[in-house]
Amino acid sequence: MTHAHESNTKRIWYVFFILSIITIVEVAFGIIRPDALESHILGMKILNWIFIILTIVKAYYITWAFMHMEGETASMRWSVVLPLIILIPYLIFIILVEGDYNHEVLKHGFQAWDF
Numbered sequence: 870m871t872h873a874h875e876s877n878t879k880r881i882w883y884v885f886f887i888l889s890i891i892t893i894v895e896v897a898f899g900i901i902r903p904d905a906l907e908s909h910i911l912g913m914k915i916l917n918w919i920f921i922i923l924t925i926v927k928a929y930y931i932t933w934a935f936m937h938m939e940g941e942t943a944s945m946r947w948s949v950v951l952p953l954i955i956l957i958p959y960l961i962f963i964i965l966v967e968g969d970y971n972h973e974v975l976k977h978g979f980q981a982w983d984f
Contacts, residue, residue: 884934891927895920912965925957 898906898916906916932938938946 880934884930887930888927891923891930895923912969921961 898919902916906919907914909915910918932949936949938949
C-alpha cells in the first residue's frame with residue numbers, strides 16, 4: 870500500500886504571508902508611532918498594548934501552524950493553550966507592577982513599604 874505525499878507549499882506560503890503582514894504592521898507602528906496611540910490605558914500606551922496583542926497573535930499562529938495544533942485533539946490543544954491563558958496575563962501584571970514601582974523609585978527615590 871502506498872500513500873500519496875501531500876505538498877504543503879501552499880500552506881507554508883499562506884502562513885508566511887500572514888506572519889509577514891503582522892510583522893509589517895508592527896514595524897510600521899514602531900516607525901510611525903501615531904500620536905493617536907500615545908494615550909494611556911491601564912497604565913500603558915495603546916501602542917504598547919497593540920504590540921503585545923500582535924505578538925501574542927503571532928505566537929499563537931506559529932504554534933497553531935508549525936506545531937500542527939489544528940490536527941490535535943481538543944484536550945491536547947487545551948493542555949498547551951490553557952497555561953498560556955493563565956500565565957501571560959500574570960506575567961503582564963507582574964511586569965506592570967514592578968515597572969511602576971521601579972519608575973516611582975527612579976522618579977521620587979526609595980519608597981518604604983509600611984505594612
